[in-house]
Amino acid sequence: MLDTIQAVIFDMDGTLIDSMWIWRNIDIEYLGRFQIPLPEDLQGQIEGMSFSETAAYVKERFSISHSVDKIKQDWNQMAWDKYENEVPVKDGVIPFLKYLKERGVKMGVATSNSVELAKMVLEKRGLAPYFDAIHTSCEVAHGKPYPDIYEFVAEKLGATPEHCLVFEDVIQGIMAGKSANMKVCAVYDSYSEAQDEEKKRLADYYINSFEELKPLMQSGR
Structure with missing residues (x-):
């Protein structure tokens, strides 16, 4: 992956x-x-x-x-x-972020939420220090499923789209990542459970939880 x-x-x-x-x-x-x-x-x-x-x-x-x-x-x-x-971090997220940080992989957030809520909750949950760029769709011309926000964040990270991996939980976001010519891993969320089959069809990878990435981290690959 x-x-x-x-x-x-x-x-x-x-x-x-x-x-x-x-x-x-x-x-x-x-x-x-x-x-x-x-x-x-x-x-x-x-x-x-x-x-x-x-x-x-x-x-x-x-x-x-x-x-x-x-x-x-x-x-x-x-x-x-x-x-x-009341909003918890999903299982397995922090170990995966630590793993990426240790490998020197650049990380960004591309959210449709407000910048105020995004920065507050990422700080409160201890996630903000892992990210090199935190941006919202309000900063670009079009929201998801357009690729704008993912292209924007990739540019901020100094990465070319074909060398970016996106994690997304809804179809419009998956489509945005794919439209940006990036690899996309779909993530299970109870809110979009009814879309699971379509999410699996559209994405390159699918995980029920970031806990599933433990073997990847243990292998060092």
């Missing part, structure tokens, strides 16, 4: 941390403020969008009078406590 790899780029939510469950609850609560029930198709429509793209979509679709910046601010406030106190 790591042969010829110069850099490893991770999605954050559902990949490094177990946090996808939060957002459905936030969507229900936020739309409830405007007496709008949660449409069943909303999660599928916004999957992969940047934080800003999602806010713009919600504003337009539901005719929310608040500005995009106000919507983002409200979501950050609603999610902050949960990210600070």
Whole structure:
């Protein structure tokens, strides 16, 4: 998996941390403020969008009078406590990051979340020091499934796309990594369990947990 790899780029939510469950609850609560029930198709429509793209979509679709910046601010406030106190790191992540660091492999985060939440939770969980670049889709023209964020992070890491490995938990993210001409390892997450077969079809590799990478680390390859 790591042969010829110069850099490893991770999605954050559902990949490094177990946090996808939060957002459905936030969507229900936020739309409830405007007496709008949660449409069943909303999660599928916004999957992969940047934080800003999602806010713009919600504003337009539901005719929310608040500005995009106000919507983002409200979501950050609603999610902050949960990210600070309730979101765990996924099993096996930290040993794998240590292994990559010891091998001198560059590492980056490419997330669709807000920069405020991303930097806070990565710091709080002790993950931030492992990464050479932490960036969000709000910094590029298009969110996932477009390749923009992965190409951007690879450039920041000084790595060519064909020598990058991506870890992703949802289809739109996997497609973004593949569109960037990178190898992609799909990661199991209960939130996207129904997509597992498609994730396996699209990705180069699939793991149920980072614990499965222990043999790779022990072999030193």
